[in-house]
Amino acid sequence: MTDPSLPAAPLGKSALLGRWLAIGATVSLTALAFAYVGGWLSPQRLSPMRLVDALQQNSGLYPGYRRNHAKGVCVAGYFEGNGAASRYSTAGVFAAVRTPVVGRLAIPGGNPYAPDGSVPIRSMALRFALANGQQWRTGMNSMPVFVVATPQSFYEQTVASRPDPATGKPDPAKVGAFFASHPETAPFLAWVKTAKPSASFATERYDGLNAFVFVDAAGHRQPVRWRMLPEAQDTTAATNPGDADFLAADLQKRLAAAPLRWHLQVILAAPGDPTNDATKAWPVDRTTLDAGTLVLQSTEPQDSGACRDINYDPLVLPAGIVASDDPLLPARSAAYADSYLRRTSEEAGLPGTHAAASATAKPQEATQ
Amino acid sequence: MNTTPEYFVWPARLLHWLMAVLVLAMLFIGAGMVSTVDAKHDWLLAIHKPLGIGILLLVIVRIIVRLRHRPPALPADLPAPMKLAARASHWLLYALLLAMPLIGWAMLSAGGYPVMLGSSVRLPAILPFNPLLFAWLREAHRYLAYLLFLTFLAHLGAALYHGLIRRDSVLPSMLRGEPRSAPNAAIVPEEHAE
Numbered sequence A: 001m002t003d004p005s006l007p008a009a010p011l012g013k014s015a016l017l018g019r020w021l022a023i024g025a026t027v028s029l030t031a032l033a034f035a036y037v038g039g040w041l042s043p044q045r046l047s048p049m050r051l052v053d054a055l056q057q058n059s060g061l062y063p064g065y066r067r068n069h070a071k072g073v074c075v076a077g078y079f080e081g082n083g084a085a086s087r088y089s090t091a092g093v094f095a096a097v098r099t100p101v102v103g104r105l106a107i108p109g110g111n112p113y114a115p116d117g118s119v120p121i122r123s124m125a126l127r128f129a130l131a132n133g134q135q136w137r138t139g140m141n142s143m144p145v146f147v148v149a150t151p152q153s154f155y156e157q158t159v160a161s162r163p164d165p166a167t168g169k170p171d172p173a174k175v176g177a178f179f180a181s182h183p184e185t186a187p188f189l190a191w192v193k194t195a196k197p198s199a200s201f202a203t204e205r206y207d208g209l210n211a212f213v214f215v216d217a218a219g220h221r222q223p224v225r226w227r228m229l230p231e232a233q234d235t236t237a238a239t240n241p242g243d244a245d246f247l248a249a250d251l252q253k254r255l256a257a258a259p260l261r262w263h264l265q266v267i268l269a270a271p272g273d274p275t276n277d278a279t280k281a282w283p284v285d286r287t288t289l290d291a292g293t294l295v296l297q298s299t300e301p302q303d304s305g306a307c308r309d310i311n312y313d314p315l316v317l318p319a320g321i322v323a324s325d326d327p328l329l330p331a332r333s334a335a336y337a338d339s340y341l342r343r344t345s346e347e348a349g350l351p352g353t354h355a356a357a358s359a360t361a362k363p364q365e366a367t368q
Numbered sequence B: 001m002n003t004t005p006e007y008f009v010w011p012a013r014l015l016h017w018l019m020a021v022l023v024l025a026m027l028f029i030g031a032g033m034v035s036t037v038d039a040k041h042d043w044l045l046a047i048h049k050p051l052g053i054g055i056l057l058l059v060i061v062r063i064i065v066r067l068r069h070r071p072p073a074l075p076a077d078l079p080a081p082m083k084l085a086a087r088a089s090h091w092l093l094y095a096l097l098l099a100m101p102l103i104g105w106a107m108l109s110a111g112g113y114p115v116m117l118g119s120s121v122r123l124p125a126i127l128p129f130n131p132l133l134f135a136w137l138r139e140a141h142r143y144l145a146y147l148l149f150l151t152f153l154a155h156l157g158a159a160l161y162h163g164l165i166r167r168d169s170v171l172p173s174m175l176r177g178e179p180r181s182a183p184n185a186a187i188v189p190e191e192h193a194e
Helices: A013-037 A048-059 A151-160 A172-180 A183-194 A246-257 A328-348 B010-033 B039-068 B080-110 B131-166 B170-175
Strands: A071-081 A098-107 A123-129 A135-141 A212-215 A221-230 A260-268 A288-301 A321-323
Touching: A013 B010, A013 B131, A048 A151, A048 A328, A071 A123, A071 A246, A098 A246, A098 A288, A135 A221, A151 A172, A151 A328, A246 A288, A328 B039, A328 B131, B010 B039, B010 B131, B010 B170, B039 B080, B080 B131, B131 B170
Parallel strands: none
Antiparallel strands: A071 A098, A071 A288, A098 A123, A123 A135, A212 A221, A212 A321, A221 A260, A260 A288
């Protein structure tokens, strides 16, 4: 270092040029590194934005709505633990206490006006507000396994099933090619072959599909999956395909008569059970706990209900539950965050967004 | 003790270099975590939140240190527009360093998320649940992060310009304390002035 109190010897022209270049290079390389990390130099990287763009392109843009499972209703009630899972997890929700729940029952797809009979899958999302201020959010589906194991495959499936503008339906050749090149989809395909759209949200079993890890007071880790098993057993297939919105009507009718109940089943993995592959079911003989009862008491339309502005991010977890190594979990978390930002930005009317339709100016279908 | 010091006091220098590392890491972590769907998203986010609160605490200490200890004067022969740019960019940096963690915290609060700094440490919400506010704050967090990064680049470029081209007193004033030629002087002046 030169002593600043002494005047520095003047620099020659080439030395000066070299120093300017060094400064320029340092600043440029730092900027370049930032651009690389932020993904601006690698458009092929699967970013949350790219994943949500793909979903949005398939269904069209419905400002203010979720980019997947766009059609649904809000529900509310509570979860009553029974202590059975407290041996494996310190989460307060599993003790014998009541935890308030705000949930959402929905169908897959990005169209909030899709007919209920158009897909054989229903979903249940729940937010448990624990007494200590922590939360547990989970999104489950009425299927025994997920269709793909990785975010990249999910993206490829989404692109392959994009509706053909000419027919409005996915190109069977592209869909067929996707499934042929993804043998991990076989268990899902075997199930979906016989799956029928149910006539009710109430009679469905909702599987968490992704594995998580319960952590007990001693720090012992137990990989688990969970599901909600319905008490309502009068399972019927949808019989009235002419009515697009029979699920909400059925739910209202049932809740007017009595609360609806599900049992939270926690399946304990045995050593070696895959935690990173939601396409693989665990053997049926695994120890299964009945960890408590979910009681849903009321329903509201999603446009104005309490669930509307909740992001059911599966990685919002209380102490005592942590994520597994399932690659779908961070992808769901990242993509849900992007979807949430899009729809809240539309609600807020942020510059560059399409304003969300107000509750009074909904398209015709919504008011049926 | 009214003479302007030639060097930053050691707490200021320590905070400067520590925060330089943390803030630069924070900017890269933030840009990286929102650009990926793989496991990095999860663990980068898990670092981002407690690190942001750490930076918030450090910047509060730093502003106190800055207000209590007069910084070295800019070189007398520095052109007026450069002096203005230097002063404005420093206060912009302080403002952004203070605002970014607060906006992040406020944004999670408005989005209805529990503000978790780990698996069990939770901060209280500093705003009521309001998704419209969430959207504004989330976008502010993004664009102010870009502004912070650009301001950092300007700061880096300016520091190198002072150190390599002008070779004036600016860079040494943050690199080291009192000159080695006067070891005893380091013990006496401004640190002990308080």
